[in-house]
Amino acid sequence: MRSTLIDVAREAGVSPATVDRVLNNRSGVRSRTREIVVETARRLGYLAASADGPAAGRPVDEEAIRLDFVLPAGTNTFIKMLHRQIELQAASRPEVDVRIWSLEGFNPDRLAGVLQDLHGRTRGVGVIALDHPTVREAIRSLSAENVKVVTLASDILHVPRVAYIGIDNRAAGRLAGYLVGRFMGASRSGKVALLAGSLSYRGHEEREMGFRHILAEEGSGLEIVELREMGDDRERAYSEAAALLDRHADLAAIYNIGAGNTGIARALKERGREHAVVFIGHEVTKETKPLLLDGTLDAVIDQNPRVEAREALNLLTQAVKGLALDYHPPRLQVVFRENIPES
CATH class of the missing domain: 3.40.50.2300 (Response regulator)
Structure with missing residues (x-):
């Protein structure tokens, strides 16, 4: 299937309007952005490889x-x-x-x-x-x-x-907290658990911080009851999530700061709670797409x-x-x- 302008915009990390301006040679776009758009359009087959553009004739260093x-x-x-x-x-x-x-x-x-x-x-x-x-x-x-x-x-x-x-990981954590609150609906109260890959990653620590801050700012009734590290490993994520769900029969939401979404989903499904617990994670992958489609994952914050x-x-x-x-x-x-x- 032929790539579309939308595909080029997503792959290049710019808006469709920017792609349109570049490919129609209109002003208002930085030279480096033009290079990125043209290179992406060629790679996806949207532009012929021989098409003229900013990326054509790039000099190659003699020594890599x-x-x-x-x-x-x-x-x-x-x-x-x-x-x-x-x-x-x-x-x-x-x-x-x-x-x-x-x-x-x-x-x-x-x-x-x-x-x-x-x-x-x-x-x-x-x-x-x-x-x-x-x-x-x-x-x-x-x-x-x-x-x-x-x-x-x-x-x-x-x-x-x-x-x-x-990405701005603190902003990502705040966004996750906002989403949990919205998915909880009118009550906006209940127990929330956080699962992280490793808090020795500053990014995971910042996500946790952002999540906690927005819950405190909004004065919701959401209570963080546990924070567990699972080494970005899906089997360990499954074990931690299973134990977590068994300890808290009334758990309302899970925010997975790192990887291991499939392990958490498995624990939820085994207990029949995949549609009862709000589940927010990170990254669109071949594993998370089916979980979004079947409703186990409510939303994914993607980079x-x-x-x-x-x-x-x-x-x-x-x-x-x-x-x-x-x-x-x-x-x-x-x-x-x-x-x-x-x-």
């Missing part, structure tokens, strides 16, 4: 720039999608030589060791990093050697990074891994070359059953 990405391993589908997008997009960029390292577990010392091992081997690093002193020191050490660093999906403050690439991969590659390359940075952050989007994206 070595970039390294350090990502968590495991069952987190969003991370797998991000991994795949980095691979796909890097393959179409002859100016970069990209290596991806998958790290098991949530051990900050192991992560710091991988970062330290990249000394003298790389020009730029993208990392989903645990907020821990050893990790911060490893990033400072790389930056001292003029290695450019971007943080992905979860930020670390007080380190010399080029940029944080990801686009294609945009994050694109921006990471762009910013690291620009920083290594000493060019001005042009950042297009991913948009925060709420997906319900009625607006599930096609891909």
Whole structure:
């Protein structure tokens, strides 16, 4: 099926109106945005590869720039999608030589060791990093050697990074709290549980903070009764959710801060509570789409891994070359059953 203008807009992370302006060569769009739209339109087959445009005739460096990405391993589908997008997009960029390292577990010392091992081997690093002193020191050490660093999906403050690439996680937590309140209806009271991948991720900590703040601000009767970490693992998410539901027969809502939505859904369905408990999660994936369709998941707060991969590659390359940075952050989007994206 031929891609549409809407498909191009979603993949490029811009509005359909912006795509229309670019493809019809109208003013009011930044040059880098024009490049992104044209590149996306070509990749999706909406424009012929030979079409003229800002991306045509891009110069290729004589020597490829070595970039390294350090990502968590495991069952987190969003991370797998991000991994795949980095691979796909890097393959179409002859100016970069990209290596991806998958790290098991949530051990900050192991992560710091991988970062330290990249000394003298790389020009730029993208990392989903645990907020821990050893990790911060490893990033400072790389930056001292003029290695450019971007943080992905979860930020670390007080380190010399080029940029944080990801959504505003505190805003995402507030949005989740708002959604829970609206889905609860007139009563807006009851027990709520939070499940997180790891609070050593600053992003997960910020989501929790945002969720708690909006509940306090609105003065609702919603009470957070438990907060559990489940390592972004679906089996552990199932075990934690099952125990949680057994302890709280009157649980009204679950906000899953991290991954593991399928494990939580399994626990809800086994107890026949998939339509009785409000369930808000993160990321549209092949696993969460059926849960939205059958009503187990009420809403998903989504970020686009294609945009994050694109921006990471762009910013690291620009920083290594000493060019001005042009950042297009991913948009925060709420997906319900009625607006599930096609891909």
